[in-house]
Amino acid sequence: MNFSDIIEFVIDLLAVLLLALGIKGLSKVRSAREANFxxxxxxxxxxxxxxxxxxxxxxxxxxxxxxxIIVGSLVGSLFGALLAxxxxxxxxxxxxxxxxxxxxMSSLLVALGVSLFPIADTxxxxxxxxxxxxxxxxxxxxxTFSGSIVAMAKLQGxxxxxxxxxxxxxxxVNITLGVISLIAFxxxxxxxxSSIWLxxxxxxxxxxxVTLPIGxxxxxxxxxxxxxxxxxxxxxxxxxxxxxxxxVAGAMVGAAGLILTQVMCKGMNRSLIxxxxxxxxxxxxxxxxxxxxxxxxxxxxxxxxxxxxxxxxKVIIVPGYGLAVxxxxxxxxxxxxxxxxxxxxxxxxxxPVAGRMPGxxxxxxxxxxxxxxxxxxxxxxxxxxPATDVVLxxxxxxxxNPQAKNDSSSPLYGMPVLDVQEARTVFVIKRGMSAxxxxxxxxxxxxxxxxxxxxxxxxxxxxxxxxxxxxxVGER
Amino acid sequence: xxxxxxxxxxxxxxxxxGLELIGKVPPTLHTPLMSGANAISGITMxxxxxxxxxAKPGSPLLIIGSISLGFALFNxxxxxxxxxxxxAMFSRKPTKKK
Numbered sequence: 180m181n182f183s184d185i186i187e188f189v190i191d192l193l194a195v196l197l198l199a200l201g202i203k204g205l206s207k208v209r210s211a212r213e214a215n216f217x218x219x220x221x222x223x224x225x226x227x228x229x230x231x232x233x234x235x236x237x238x239x240x241x242x243x244x245x246x247x248i249i250v251g252s253l254v255g256s257l258f259g260a261l262l263a264x265x266x267x268x269x270x271x272x273x274x275x276x277x278x279x280x281x282x283x284m285s286s287l288l289v290a291l292g293v294s295l296f297p298i299a300d301t302x303x304x305x306x307x308x309x310x311x312x313x314x315x316x317x318x319x320x321x322x323t324f325s326g327s328i329v330a331m332a333k334l335q336g337x338x339x340x341x342x343x344x345x346x347x348x349x350x351x352v353n354i355t356l357g358v359i360s361l362i363a364f365x366x367x368x369x370x371x372x373s374s375i376w377l378x379x380x381x382x383x384x385x386x387x388x389v390t391l392p393i394g395x396x397x398x399x400x401x402x403x404x405x406x407x408x409x410x411x412x413x414x415x416x417x418x419x420x421x422x423x424x425x426x427v428a429g430a431m432v433g434a435a436g437l438i439l440t441q442v443m444c445k446g447m448n449r450s451l452i453x454x455x456x457x458x459x460x461x462x463x464x465x466x467x468x469x470x471x472x473x474x475x476x477x478x479x480x481x482x483x484x485x486x487x488x489x490x491x492x493k494v495i496i497v498p499g500y501g502l503a504v505x506x507x508x509x510x511x512x513x514x515x516x517x518x519x520x521x522x523x524x525x526x527x528x529x530x531p532v533a534g535r536m537p538g539x540x541x542x543x544x545x546x547x548x549x550x551x552x553x554x555x556x557x558x559x560x561x562x563x564x565p566a567t568d569v570v571l572x573x574x575x576x577x578x579x580n581p582q583a584k585n586d587s588s589s590p591l592y593g594m595p596v597l598d599v600q601e602a603r604t605v606f607v608i609k610r611g612m613s614a615x616x617x618x619x620x621x622x623x624x625x626x627x628x629x630x631x632x633x634x635x636x637x638x639x640x641x642x643x644x645x646x647x648x649x650x651x652v653g654e655r
Numbered sequence: 656x657x658x659x660x661x662x663x664x665x666x667x668x669x670x671x672x673g674l675e676l677i678g679k680v681p682p683t684l685h686t687p688l689m690s691g692a693n694a695i696s697g698i699t700m701x702x703x704x705x706x707x708x709x710a711k712p713g714s715p716l717l718i719i720g721s722i723s724l725g726f727a728l729f730n731x732x733x734x735x736x737x738x739x740x741x742x743a744m745f746s747r748k749p750t751k752k753k
């Protein structure tokens with residue numbers, strides 16, 4: 180072991196330690212921000228370690244390598260930073276999906292490049308190991324890339340879930356693609372270098388084929404799973420170039436991502452299997468019985484809503500993604516400020532999957548300066564509903580559907596929901612009678628204590644502020 | 656022709672560590688945690704770097720490696736910045752009160 184190896188060894192050990200502490204810290208509110216910084220620092224350290232040890236090593240880093248290193252890093256970092264700084268908070272899930280896809284693309288390209296143009300380093304090691312890791316890296320990398328891009332397009336609304344993707348035949352197509360990938364893999368091991376292209380193509384299509392039929396409501400789980408895949412792809416790339424640090428970090432992200440996926444599934448009361456192979460929820464619901472028509476809708480004006488709010492002692496807000504789309508968080512904050520000034524207790528009830536991703540709604544409300552203490556999780560807030568005068572449902576739908584409790588034939592059955600119907604009065608602010616993200620009818624809207632206030636969330640809230648002002652609420 | 660079996664041990668222990676690291680995560684942190692872990696998966700940049708450093712002069716691997724490095728850094732830099740943006744919102748409120 181010479182000097183440069185020792186330097187790399189020490190730095191790598193330190194980087195792994197910091198990365199592990201970073202992931203650990205990210206799972207606690209108090210330490211999360213520092214932990215994120217720690218992980219970023221660890222990544223920086225690992226790059227410095229690699230460059231330093233190569234620089235001090237026997238062959239050094241040739242000039243032509245420096246040029247391409249600098250070009251690649253500058254362009255990538257610049258665009259990444261630009262996107263990260265400008266993207267609105269509402270499109271966070273899409274952004275994570277995009278980043279993730281590019282990570283997969285990176286693993287794919289490295290493995291492909293090393294396979295086509297072998298580097299001096301790998302010639303000494305066992306060829307089989309290199310080949311297997313290259314194939315795994317390409318396979319997982321391609322699935323991560325194409326799957327993430329599909330997920331992003333769906334969340335962005337560029338891609339719907341077409342009916343034909345729900346056909347049973349999709350399983351056959353995907354299995355075929357999987358088999359083709361396997362054949363390409365075997366050919367690759369048997370010294371057929373050109374089959375690598377077949378592997379690239381079939382695994383790319385497999386990524387699309389698996390992601391496309393999954394409904395938008397399940398996308399967060401898919402992104403989390405793909406995130407775990409990109410860790411596996413990184414670990415495989417680590418085998419390609421023989422880097423222990425890469426293997427540890429990749430394995431860590433892969434395993435942690437798997438756990439996170441599991442946690443998310445639990446929050447939505449879905450099993451991973453049904454998310455991946457069950458198709459979209461609305462498709463399942465069409466087969467279940469139950470009327471789709473609403474029979475007992477009460478609609479009311481903003482003025483009535485304001486009058487009821489003024490007389491209330493305790494108000495619970497149930498925000499959903501629709502609120503974020505309408506960019507109405509700040510207007511909502513104005514309304515609640517007025518109510519609070521009048522001595523009315525205001526709580527925000529956050530369902531575990533409110534928004535498009537678990538925790539997304541907390542981020543959005545924090546952006547609008549809502550005090551952290553007012554955000555209550557579902558289990559904490561549910562016993563409060565019977566003692567609540569008014570519930571305002573803003574752009575949430577499936578998470579307040581009593582079907583999940585009462586109707587065992589509903590696809591939502593068993594999903595934990597907020598028991599808003601227990602409150603004295605429920606106002607649902609909504610554009611129209613369209614179904615929620617799952618495409619399932621909401622029984623809440625038919626209940627006698629529910630009133631619908633139709634309109635764009637932001638406009639309704641603005642009107643509400645006006646009405647409250649007229650009533651003299653919050654003038655003190 | 657030797658294969659360093661210790662790499663497989665590294666893989667196994669790394670996976671076990673990952674399984675243990677995340678025990679109980681409050682739902683608030685799911686999105687930031689996912690985004691942070693995603694940034695870390697951009698560690699493939701090390702593979703891209705290794706490929707570029709070891710490539711022969713004039714080899715197309717230089718360009719492929721460079722593109723791969725770009726993708727990876729896009730993931731890493733963007734991922735960490737976006738995570739920080741999200742987490743900053745949680746920590747802003749308590750500091751204001753002081």
